Amino acid sequence: MRKYRGDPQGNRERYCGRSHYYCEDPQKSYSYRVKQTREDTVTPPMSEHTYSGSPKTMSVDFKTYVDQACRAAEEFVSIYYETMDKRRRALTRLYLDKATLIWNGNVVTGLDALSKFFEMLPSSEFQVNMLDCQPVHEQATQSQTTVLVVTSGIVKFDGNKQHYFNQNFLLTAQSTPNSTVWKIASDCFRFQDWASS
Amino acid sequence: MNKRYDVSQQALDLQKLRFDQDLRDHDIDMILNRRQCMAATLQIIERNFPELLSLNLCNNKLYWLDGLSDIVEKAPQVKILNLSKNELRTSTELDKLKGLKLEELWLEGNPLCSAFPDQSAYVSAIQDCFPKLLRLVSAYLCSPPLFLTYATPTAPKPCGSHHRDSLSSLLLHRYYLIYDYGDRQGLLDAYHDEACFSLTIPFNPEDPDPNSLEEYFKDNRNIKKHKDPFLRMQLLKHTKYDIVNCISILPKTQHDFNSYVVDLCVQTEMMLCFSVNGLFKEVEGKSQGSVRAFTRTFILTSGTNSSLCIVNDEMIVRNASPKETQSAFSIPMLPPSSSYVPDQEQQGTAQPFSTQSEEQNLNWKKWEFTNGNFHLICKNNFCYVLLPKMGSWKNIY
Numbered sequence: 001m002r003k004y005r006g007d008p009q010g011n012r013e014r015y016c017g018r019s020h021y022y023c024e025d026p027q028k029s030y031s032y033r034v035k036q037t038r039e040d041t042v043t044p045p046m047s048e049h050t051y052s053g054s055p056k057t058m059s060v061d062f063k064t065y066v067d068q069a070c071r072a073a074e075e076f077v078s079i080y081y082e083t084m085d086k087r088r089r090a091l092t093r094l095y096l097d098k099a100t101l102i103w104n105g106n107v108v109t110g111l112d113a114l115s116k117f118f119e120m121l122p123s124s125e126f127q128v129n130m131l132d133c134q135p136v137h138e139q140a141t142q143s144q145t146t147v148l149v150v151t152s153g154i155v156k157f158d159g160n161k162q163h164y165f166n167q168n169f170l171l172t173a174q175s176t177p178n179s180t181v182w183k184i185a186s187d188c189f190r191f192q193d194w195a196s197s
Numbered sequence: 198m199n200k201r202y203d204v205s206q207q208a209l210d211l212q213k214l215r216f217d218q219d220l221r222d223h224d225i226d227m228i229l230n231r232r233q234c235m236a237a238t239l240q241i242i243e244r245n246f247p248e249l250l251s252l253n254l255c256n257n258k259l260y261w262l263d264g265l266s267d268i269v270e271k272a273p274q275v276k277i278l279n280l281s282k283n284e285l286r287t288s289t290e291l292d293k294l295k296g297l298k299l300e301e302l303w304l305e306g307n308p309l310c311s312a313f314p315d316q317s318a319y320v321s322a323i324q325d326c327f328p329k330l331l332r333l334v335s336a337y338l339c340s341p342p343l344f345l346t347y348a349t350p351t352a353p354k355p356c357g358s359h360h361r362d363s364l365s366s367l368l369l370h371r372y373y374l375i376y377d378y379g380d381r382q383g384l385l386d387a388y389h390d391e392a393c394f395s396l397t398i399p400f401n402p403e404d405p406d407p408n409s410l411e412e413y414f415k416d417n418r419n420i421k422k423h424k425d426p427f428l429r430m431q432l433l434k435h436t437k438y439d440i441v442n443c444i445s446i447l448p449k450t451q452h453d454f455n456s457y458v459v460d461l462c463v464q465t466e467m468m469l470c471f472s473v474n475g476l477f478k479e480v481e482g483k484s485q486g487s488v489r490a491f492t493r494t495f496i497l498t499s500g501t502n503s504s505l506c507i508v509n510d511e512m513i514v515r516n517a518s519p520k521e522t523q524s525a526f527s528i529p530m531l532p533p534s535s536s537y538v539p540d541q542e543q544q545g546t547a548q549p550f551s552t553q554s555e556e557q558n559l560n561w562k563k564w565e566f567t568n569g570n571f572h573l574i575c576k577n578n579f580c581y582v583l584l585p586k587m588g589s590w591k592n593i594y
Contacts, residue, residue: 066433067426070420102461105458129399129400129421130397130398130421131419132395132419133420134393134395134509135393136496136508137393137496139389139498139508140467140497140509141467148496148511150494150511150513152397152399152400152513153399164401166474168472168492168511186462186463188460188462188494190458190460190474192399192474192490192515193490193518
């Protein structure tokens with residue numbers, strides 16, 4: 001009884017960061033790469049798989065799901081913060097239509113409000129030092145593949161002093177025939193009152 | 198009326214009286230929110246059941262209790278009163294019953310339940326009316342009720358403040374009471390069978406004492422640092438047994454509930470996701486007294502019996518800043534002399550939860566909390582409040 005759907009191959013080569021885009025695999029078509037915009041976090045398409053009654057089926061499934069979550073998280077985080085710093089106007093493309101941002105307690109919902117918010121926010125310089133992620137259980141997401149991503153680091157907004165921050169995201173997979181695009185369903189950001197700064 | 202009277206309990210059940218078949222058969226329209234009907238009912242009670250102990254007036258569309266105030270004379274022995282699922286809007290209605298020496302009161306499903314700014318204001322108001330009250334049953338105390346009926350994709354409510362009575366606050370309260378004061382194995386029921394947990398320590402070059410967090414190092418999962426998929430897998434705790442075993446070994450803590458700031462991220466039919474930022478201190482071991490700051494993200498879903506269980510749990514822990522350390526525990530949460538001592542005569546003991554049997558009571562399904570003013574119990578997804586009799590606690594249930 002499988003609870004998680006995941007990438008069947010779990011290939012190690014496709015594990016580290018961007019290199020998976022260039023991996024030789026005759027079965028997959030990478031022409032999609034050209035059509036996607038730079039801001040999309042894309043992973044190779046997911047498909048159903050069957051294991052022939054191996055007793056380890058459950059744990060193997062979970063592991064591949066964890067791997068997939070890690071890959072998505074790493075890709076996503078690098079794209080998100082780069083877009084936030086350097087291409088701020090494109091940032092809303094990473095969010096679902098009904099996504100919600102909670103920024104130091106302020107709730108911002110929907111792409112319009114998000115656009116305005118990110119426009120108003122001064123330009124930023126993010127440095128992410130920590131990243132953790134977990135696959136979210138299917139029961140909570142009603143089978144929509146979701147990853148919890150948690151980050152921490154330092155940010156400097158123009159005209160303000162430097163702040164430590166903790167942030168968490170819920171990323172949801174949107175499957176197209178050729179690929180899986182991850183989008184933000186919720187984003188929760190808080191400054192941390194670290195040392196004397 | 199006689200058929201609704203239980204002699205052994207001295208209890209009269211007038212629930213939904215208007216729809217009583219017998220009365221309708223006799224063409225009697227007993228609408229209790231009409232003064233004459235209520236008066237007539239009370240007369241019948243006075244005549245036939247003056248020794249009445251328990252009265253159930255649930256679901257009778259009662260807006261006012263003027264008519265019921267005569268009960269103080271006509272059935273003065275009433276100790277248990279069920280007014281749930283009516284239309285009482287303010288607690289001043291209850292003032293009309295002030296002479297009654299009530300020990301148990303059911304109020305859930307009345308508009309007045311959500312009219313209070315917070316839980317303790319609510320409980321105090323009720324206590325003012327009925328000083329001898331021992332038991333208050335009200336779903337407000339878990340509002341929204343723990344039986345989930347979330348509307349589908351709701352925009353999250355404004356948050357980030359000390360919203361004491363939200364569902365997430367209540368869950369946190371419940372969770373951390375067991376975490377701090379009970380055996381953490383009691384949290385097994387809080388987690389889904391296939392839940393995940395992981396912990397991280399953010400990097401701060403300015404931290405003067407990073408090694409004081411060494412008890413957390415072995416579980417620190419930072420996938421920026423750890424590239425080996427096997428290690429990444431190992432550091433993610435999977436299944437509730439692994440999770441509870443892991444958190445049971447973490448240092449013993451005392452969390453400052455007053456420091457909590459909760460961000461509600463997602464609230465849908467099947468998912469509740471929120472993040473809490475707060476402070477705790479370590480209460481034993483090498484780092485005893487150290488104050489830490491944490492951010493914990495919980496994702497919960499509706500499990501068996503419509504009760505919520507945790508499917509994902511992620512914790513960030515770091516040393517608190519000097520400012521945070523100063524502000525921690527500045528508002529006392531448990532007065533020092535208030536210990537969890539049901540059925541005991543001892544007062545003012547410094548050690549809470551000192552006996553084995555008390556620790557065993559702290560599990561997710563059935564747990565208790567006391568703060569010297571009231572005693573909160575969670576059982577079968579309802580919260581009950583017990584108000585102490587002078588001098589000692591009494592276990593009623």
